[in-house]
Amino acid sequence: MRYELFIALRHIKARKRQTILSIAAIGIAVMILMVSQSFMAGFTQELYDKTVDNLPHVVVSPQEGEEYIHLYKNIVNKINNIDGVIASSPYLTGEASFKFRDNTKNAVIKGIIPQQEDAVAHTEKDIIKGDYNGLTYSERSIIVGDKFAEDMELEIGDNVEVSFPNANPVSLKVIAIYDTGTPLDESLTYVSLSTAQDFYDTEDVINGISLRIDDFNRDREIAQIIEDNGYNAAGWTENNPEILRTIAIETVSNNVTLGFILLIASFGVVSTLNMVVMGKVKEIGILLAMGATKSNIRFIFLVESGILGLAGAVFGTAAGVALALSIGSYPLPEDIYGLEAIPVLVRVKDVMAIITIVFLLNLIAGIYPAQRAAGLDPVEAISTR
Amino acid sequence: MNGAYMPESQRSTHPIVQLQDVSRIYTLGKNRIYALKGVSIAIKEGDFVTIMGSSGSGKSTLLNMIGCLDLPTSGRVKVNNVDLSKLDDDGLTAIRRNNIGFIFQQFNLIPTLTAIENVEIPMIFNGESPRKRRKKALMMLKKADLPLEYARHKPNEMSGGQQQRVAIARALANRPPILLADEPTGNLDTKTGHNIMKLLEELNSSGTTVIVVTHDPELENYSHTTIRIQDGEIIG
Numbered sequence: 001m002r003y004e005l006f007i008a009l010r011h012i013k014a015r016k017r018q019t020i021l022s023i024a025a026i027g028i029a030v031m032i033l034m035v036s037q038s039f040m041a042g043f044t045q046e047l048y049d050k051t052v053d054n055l056p057h058v059v060v061s062p063q064e065g066e067e068y069i070h071l072y073k074n075i076v077n078k079i080n081n082i083d084g085v086i087a088s089s090p091y092l093t094g095e096a097s098f099k100f101r102d103n104t105k106n107a108v109i110k111g112i113i114p115q116q117e118d119a120v121a122h123t124e125k126d127i128i129k130g131d132y133n134g135l136t137y138s139e140r141s142i143i144v145g146d147k148f149a150e151d152m153e154l155e156i157g158d159n160v161e162v163s164f165p166n167a168n169p170v171s172l173k174v175i176a177i178y179d180t181g182t183p184l185d186e187s188l189t190y191v192s193l194s195t196a197q198d199f200y201d202t203e204d205v206i207n208g209i210s211l212r213i214d215d216f217n218r219d220r221e222i223a224q225i226i227e228d229n230g231y232n233a234a235g236w237t238e239n240n241p242e243i244l245r246t247i248a249i250e251t252v253s254n255n256v257t258l259g260f261i262l263l264i265a266s267f268g269v270v271s272t273l274n275m276v277v278m279g280k281v282k283e284i285g286i287l288l289a290m291g292a293t294k295s296n297i298r299f300i301f302l303v304e305s306g307i308l309g310l311a312g313a314v315f316g317t318a319a320g321v322a323l324a325l326s327i328g329s330y331p332l333p334e335d336i337y338g339l340e341a342i343p344v345l346v347r348v349k350d351v352m353a354i355i356t357i358v359f360l361l362n363l364i365a366g367i368y369p370a371q372r373a374a375g376l377d378p379v380e381a382i383s384t385r
Numbered sequence: 386m387n388g389a390y391m392p393e394s395q396r397s398t399h400p401i402v403q404l405q406d407v408s409r410i411y412t413l414g415k416n417r418i419y420a421l422k423g424v425s426i427a428i429k430e431g432d433f434v435t436i437m438g439s440s441g442s443g444k445s446t447l448l449n450m451i452g453c454l455d456l457p458t459s460g461r462v463k464v465n466n467v468d469l470s471k472l473d474d475d476g477l478t479a480i481r482r483n484n485i486g487f488i489f490q491q492f493n494l495i496p497t498l499t500a501i502e503n504v505e506i507p508m509i510f511n512g513e514s515p516r517k518r519r520k521k522a523l524m525m526l527k528k529a530d531l532p533l534e535y536a537r538h539k540p541n542e543m544s545g546g547q548q549q550r551v552a553i554a555r556a557l558a559n560r561p562p563i564l565l566a567d568e569p570t571g572n573l574d575t576k577t578g579h580n581i582m583k584l585l586e587e588l589n590s591s592g593t594t595v596i597v598v599t600h601d602p603e604l605e606n607y608s609h610t611t612i613r614i615q616d617g618e619i620i621g
Contacts, residue, residue, distance in 0.1 A: 003509040014497040286493045289454060290555070291482030291510035293475055378454045382493065 004296060007287075008304040011276060018272065019308070025268040026312025027319060029261045030358055034320020035327070036261075037350050040254045042328065042343030044247055048216070051243050052236055054180060056089070056120050056210030057219045059239060061232045068092075068205035075231065076209060084222055087119035087212040092196040092205065098189075099161040103152045108188045109142075109162065111196020111206075120212040123178065123190070130156045130176030135192045142172035145185030149177050167199050181338060262358065266365040273305055273369035284373050285381025294374040301370035302363060309362020313355045321346050400427040400463075401563060401594050402451050407460030409446050409617075420446040421457070422617040428596065428610075430562065433589040435605050436598045438614035444598045445567060447614060451596060452565050453481040465562065482510055486556030490568035492548040494540040500526065500551045501536040507558040518558075525554035530584060546577035553584060557593075564588060566597045570604065582607045 012019045060079065062069050069075060072090050079088055092111040098104065114135045118124040124132040127143070134141055142162075144154060154160060154174050163169040172191060179185060197204060213222050219235025226233035237244045277284075284297055328344030409421040420443045428434055428451075438444040449455035450462050453469055456477075462469045465484050469477065486507075487493075494503045501522045508518035526536055529550040540548050549569065556564055566585065570578030586607050589595045597604055605611050613621040 003506075010497040282493070283495055286495060287506070288478070289452070289481065289487050289493075290507045291478060291559070293478045293510075296510065379449050382454070382489070 004299040004303050007300050008307060011280070011300075011304055012307060015276070015279075018275070022268065022272040022308050023312045023315060025272075026309060026358065026362070027316035029264060029268075030313050030316025030354060031320040031323060032261055033258050033354055033358075034317050034346075034351070035324045036254060036258060037354065038320070038324035038328070038344045038346050039342065040250065041345035041347055041350060043250065045345050046339070046343040047243070047247060050181070051240070052216055054121055054123075054126075054182075055236050055240065057213045057216045057236050058085075058211040058223050058226065058233055060209040060211065060226055061234070062207055063230070063232055068202065068207050069209070069231075070203075070205055072204075072206045072209065078229065079209065079211065079226060082222060082225055084213045084215065084218055085211055086214050087116065089113065089116040089120040089210045090193065090206040091117070091208050091210065092193060092200065092202070093207060094164070094167075094196075094200055096162050096164045096167070096189075096199070098152060099163070100152045100154055100158060105148065105152055107148060107186070109191055109196060109199065110188060111191050111193040111199075113193050114190075117190070117210070120210045126178040126180045127176050128179045130174070132176050132178075134175040135190065138173070138175060139192065139195055140170060140172055141175040141191070141195075143176040143178060143190040144174055145188060146177050146179040147186035148189065149174070151186060162199065164199075166201070168201050170195075170199055262361055266361045270365045270368060272308070273301060273366055274372070276304065277301065277369045277373045280373070281376060281381050284376050285378045285383075288376075288378035289382060297376075298370045298374040301373050302366045305366025305370070306359060306363050309359045309365075310355070312362070313358035316358070317351055317355055321351065399430045401430040401432075401465055402426070402428040402596070403461075403463040404447075404450065404457075405461045405463075407450060407457040407462060409443075409450065409455065410458040419617045421450070424460070424614075424617070424619055426612060426619060428594065430594055431589070431592055432610055433586070433595045433608040434597070434610045434612060435608040436596065436612045436614060437600065437602070437605065438598075439600055442614045443617035444600075444614050446617075448565055448567055448596070448598045451563070452485050452487060453477045482507065483559060484561050484563055486559070486561040486564045488549070488552050488556050488564065488566040488569045490571035492540070492545070492552045492572070494548055494551055494555070496540050499537045499539055500531065500543065500547075500554075503540070503551055504554045504558055507555065511559050522554070522558065525557050526551070528557065529554035530580075544577075545573050546580065549573060549577075549581050550584075553581070553588075557588070561593070563594045563596065566595065568599055568601075569597060570599075570601065 076088050076090055079085055089112060093108060095106060096109040097106050114133055118132070128146060132143065135143065142160065152160065156174055156177065158174050159171045160174060161169065161171055193206070211222070213219065216236065219237055223233040223235045223238070287297060324344045324346060328342055330341060332339050332341050334340050404424050404426050407421055407424045408419065411418045411420055424447065436444045436447060446455065450457060451464065453464060456469060464480055467480055469480070472480065501519070504522040504525050505518045508521060513521070523533065523536065526533060531547055531550040531554065535543055535547055540551070543551070564585070569585070570581055573581060582604060585595050585597070597608065612619060
């Protein structure tokens with residue numbers, strides 16, 4: 001064991017109460033930091049799950065001046081070969097007027113290949129009634145949102161009349177109802193791609209391709225690759241900037257708060273170590289007389305600061321993880337909050353980052369008292385009473 | 386300015402400590418205070434010297450100069466033929482570590498360490514291995530006449546005499562050729578003080594140069610040479 005570590009440990013052991021208070025001060029700050037970080041990660045994840053996860057990460061649209069994408073199967077094959085693309089879903093979408101008994105409503109109709117749409121936007125998991133895959137084998141069928149069904153007083157098995165100028169009117173049977181908890185539930189309906197093409201009286205064309213990619217942060221990069229191949233494409237961050245803005249605002253405000261907490265904890269260490277230096281002046285003088293160099297002395301106090309920081313970080317992180325998980329397991333009334341529990345996400349990388357940052361901050365905080373100790377005059381230090 | 390004072394020692398003609406025209410001035414506001422004024426002395430290897438003087442005479446400043454803890458405002462200090470003025474902080478530390486053992490009036494042991502750990506400190510700075518230094522520390526404690534059951538006691542669990550023995554063992558740890566003692570009996574009763582001085586006498590007879598700073602005339606009896614200092618000047 002290096003001498004500096006030995007002396008630093010003895011200092012820490014000798015002033016138990018002060019040590020406990022210092023570690024507790026750092027630990028509490030780190031605990032708040034950990035809980036806050038877990039909440040932020042949980043809320044962000046929840047936001048992604050509720051929004052980005054259900055959105056196409058990249059959307060390919062017709063070229064400028066074109067209404068449709070022709071020969072789309074070749075394009076889909078090409079896009080599927082781009083590194084990072086894990087699923088694609090061609091679709092034909094447009095507006096339509098719906099009538100059931102005396103109820104009428106305008107909404108969007110989206111013609112899809114159900115399995116491919118599910119692979120991109122996880123549509124099947126939102127089905128609350130009926131059979132999602134019915135679209136594949138049952139022509140003239142439709143899936144509607146629960147709000148849409150409520151407004152139109154539709155039930156599974158009912159036939160809704162669909163029409164639109166220049167379209168072929170058709171009667172579609174409701175085979176499933178979905179619930180995403182978003183405004184889409186009253187404005188978007190699904191039919192099979194061929195049903196949509198029949199309705200809009202088009203050839204085998206589409207007007208968009210939705211893509212799912214392995215890392216949704218690469219949306220702009222992959223959209224650019226597709227654009228470089230001559231198609232129009234936009235990532236989810238471009239199509240839904242408000243989601244990104246919400247997350248960014250939350251992250252910035254949270255990080256500022258966390259930074260202040262860390263700063264306070266670090267000042268605690270500086271003041272504690274300064275007090276230690278003041279109390280150890282004579283001892284520093286003795287060590288210098290016994291052959292310690294100034295760098296030995298500096299190192300003792302840096303090691304001490306590092307140990308306090310590491311202990312505070314480890315205890316604080318452990319307490320923070322425990323607290324975050326226990327808060328996260330507390331059930332919430334879902335009908336009020338739309339959540340079963342407060343979303344909490346404890347990530348190993350966050351734990352490691354917090355421990356490392358707190359440790360490093362404490363080392364930095366230790367520099368001033370360590371310099372002060374190393375700069376003491378040995379004669380004056382020894383004669384201190 | 387005083388002329389060079391040469392102690393009468395028959396043991397060696399080689400001066401292990403030399404001060405040439407050394408002055409140490411402290412500035413206090415607008416006042417310049419002479420702690421040492423033109424001091425020139427030469428202490429021979431193997432000598433036992435007492436530096437006598439009243440409180441504030443400059444004897445501790447002189448000891449700090451010899452111990453490489455302080456540097457002169459003017460003049461030259463040589464320890465073991467090394468001119469201290471040519472050394473930086475680390476150089477001074479190395480000279481101190483390898484040549485000088487300190488014994489203080491207040492013992493100045495580190496309260497959080499045990500007796501044996503206190504003795505090990507200078508050896509650690511000298512890069513000794515843990516096993517070797519533990520063995521040597523026990524030897525030094527034995528040499529300083531400390532009952533070995535106290536080796537694992539902390540300073541506050543020992544008497545003044547025992548603490549001073551630990552301090553002597555610590556000063557001897559790196560087998561320095563020079564032992565500097567600042568009022569080594571100042572905090573001890575007469576009998577214990579006598580025992581400590583006998584111990585220093587024994588160490589001197591085995592070749593260590595011993596320099597004791599004191600205002601106690603009794604201690605003169607143990608030394609071969611006495612240097613008297615008054616108002617920062619050598620007077621005899």
